[in-house]
Amino acid sequence: MSPDFAVELSGIHKRFGAVHANRGVNLAVRRGSVHGIVGENGAGKSTLMSILYGFYPADEGRIAIDGEAVALRGTHDAIAHGIGMVHQHFMLVDRFTVLENVVLGAEQGFALSKSLAAARRELQRLEQEFGLMVDPDARVSELPVGVLQRVEILKALFRGARILILDEPTGVLTPQETEALFRVLATLKARGVTVLLITHKLKEILAVTDRVTVMRGGSVVADRETAQTTEAELAELMVGRQVQRSGARAARGRGELRLQAQGLAWRDAGGVLRLQDVSLDLHAGEIVGVAGVSGNGQSELLALLSTLQPLQQGRLRIVGDDGTAIEIDATHPGNPHRLRELGIAHVPEDRHRLGLVLGFEAWESSLLGYVDDAALRRGPFVDGGTARAQCRQMMEEFDVRPRNERLASSKFSGGNQQKLILAREFRRAPRVLLIGQPTRGVDIGAIEFIHRRIALLRDAGCAVLLVSTELDEILALSDRIVVMSGGRITGELAHDEADETRLGCLMGDARVLS
Template sequence: MSGAAVQATIQGEHQAPPAIELRDIHKSFGLVHANRGVSLSVPAGSITGIIGENGAGKSTLMSILYGLYEADSGEIRVDGKRVAIHAPRDAIAAGIGMVHQHFMLVDSFTVLENILLGSEGGPLLRRSMAGARRELERLEREYGLRVNPDALVGDLPVGEQQRVEILKVLYRGARILVLDEPTGVLTPQETDQLFRILSALSERGVTVILITHKLREIMAITDNVYVMRQGQIVAHRQTAATGREELAELMVGRKIRLGLDKSSCQPGDAVLQAEHLFFRDARGVTLVDDVSLAIHAGEIVGIAGVSGNGQSELLELLAGMRLPASGSIRLAGRQIDRDHPVDPAEMRRLGLAHVPEDRHRYGMVAQFEANETAILGYHREARFNQGVLLNRKAMVSHCSELMEQYDVRPRHAALDSRNFSGGNQQKLILAREIECSPKVLLVGQPTRGVDIGAIEFIHRELLRMRDAGCGILLVSVELDEVMALADRILVMFGGRIVGEVAGTEADERRLGLMMANAWPTANGDVAMNRAAS
């Protein structure tokens, strides 16, 4: 852009009020001061990024904007006018919509029913649905958000489900769209499609606020970016005038190495083997389909794939949480199959540790104190017991040591686990599993919702474990993460392993196509993998 064009843009922004203006926002949760005098301004029609470490206060700030929380003090202005937002209905009335990281959709409803839900407009649903269908067709034409209105949401791929979420907020009249970590479950191709949609929205005057920890996405799609640290805005940059290195340093307050110092692996003997594993759910649907693999000491094996293609069930089979319909697992000389089952506690005793994909459901109890979460699964060890009671002093001391070593914040061992940010919950769970020095470590989505500073730390710890001889199975939807860490990469689609690539030979396009069950043929065309269909 020329200097004159820049000046004209600046003058235009000064003449028109910002779409969103937050002034001196404060919010505390008990002793935790989540937002400290936050002020920011978002130009109408722009795509603005908000980044920061876990616990920096960015999600709290957006929850205040959307009415999920109320600020203790401060002011919100929409199009230059002060508004009072006490609940999401107030935000919706002000033209603000939010697409959450975890979709708020009913799988058994159609697309049209999900979009209409909560905005029925009276008891005559047939008339409301006819009007909603017409409006949906208009939104699809205007923004390129194509989706079958009569499809069941549960049958749609995640990229289309996200489109439904965007359509839902646009249907309610949103002119300001807030997206919280929107690409966490998307393939690279779906991410590109999302960015095209956001650009089209911006060009038609919709204001987009993007919360993400992925600096590459900030650089690719935003016009400007705010950086938060410890509840405050510490920097505002025009995206074109900054770079990933500067933003990373601003986020954490120190220099961050965006690359990994990774030596070549020296694999040893197989420490975990699976042969011809099958698993079917209660409906008889095959979710793990004839999977065989081996994990060797001193290597990281990555599994790439879009969520819902059997990775979760495979991890749970290997962790002893599910029993295979057929096939076997071998660990520490033990044969594990339908006739010789084991539970997760026995798998731990055999030297296997597990960081589950869903930390809230399987990795912790939200109401437990941090010192209780820090020993969950290992609470029967003698060091944590005194007769029939747990040794609270030993638990607190152990948790405090883990918090110091793994940089878990805040360092309050008696704080409820639910009061930590997602990234700090993840670090505490990872610390718990790593500290038992396992022979095999299963890790599901290790950095989901985790900021760049914590990602650097977690990656470094996983490489340290590998170099110490641990065999690691890593499941992640983040291709950058899989390619950075894995020595071998397996790709899953439809419950099957459809390909294997050496870590040194992997690239995003090839893996992305394999994740979609297609990859280049010899002449460069894309062909479906019929064998895996």
């Protein structure tokens, strides 16, 4: 144990039943550094950080903080030892102010007014020291995502964090907000705070970390000085083989019109306008990417195009393979079953809630939406043997692991659940594909596979609408990109015109830089 290291984990093991999540993990993080931790889904990195933050006890091994052995029996122990964590999904109360959120759980006695006054002074000091300027009286529900993240960091610093764990911190940020976060990390490091950064974005690892640890199968397989490694090496270490990264591609010519949306608008149950005057066309043989920070109308757009939500305003026009068109509007509603008959497939953003029934066996989930397929029926009933054989074929073609069609859908990893859904929706060669967040929570090996299959479907003549908050994904796959902000389309760029800066300006509803 050395005082030069803020964190030392030695021989950490953690089991959950038959799953050995951490296998003798050793990790040493230098004081005042930014240390990256990368790995595929299920590599054990989140479990390891949960042990460090006191969520789970280690089955075996030792933890040292600033050179001294510690026992972390809960998050209160971790906080007492100066460890803070900013989760991927923010832990803030929307109707509270910034100040109230920072104080929540750290009040001093019953005199709340005194606690708030003292907290305001401390918050102002932290803002000045770390450059995290936030209006303490602003209501959290009214703040942009980038500012919310600052609030979470301030909340951890307010509790005395000298070691800060950030879990996928840029997943909901624009490129400009990401750059602002990187400046914050540099300031934290300069002030002696140690940062552990969990992210699947290797470009970010190379941009901001001093050292990076790679995990695979619950173990540490490499530890590198960031300056001495590359994105390609890290990707190969993560998956155990060479990875072909998606690259830029030439724009393609448009085919015939397949789906047209005109003047779509939608209000939620509370009367809030979530989508306003959205129009777009989808043509054969092209991928139209929809970029934007999560929560700017993309989910509502997908729900309307897939008819999971009925239209309130505007219309859809769907052109069949014989050239005839049908129209859907508020008075002539559609439904997902009818859309499948017209060759429109949908891969939803939320695979657990809308893409699978987690308690179903894999072969049962592979039938969802397609139980009327004549090839799978014996009289009025689904032929289980035929359906299971079809699922085995799909699992082989889409590399779903394990190859067990009788395994519950909940037992597959996120990447393999996603590939099962893709296999179901792709195998019938749809005319139009609506796909939301295709690689959310998916490791780098599965990302490579999914991108290749989407491109193959496009090359076969399918019209693809791709909704993703990952700009690398949008830029790699899209022939044309539309950007959404505040429920509106704020701009459209051809593939060759698009870059992160221009897209980021449109995501923030700003003028595109010339």
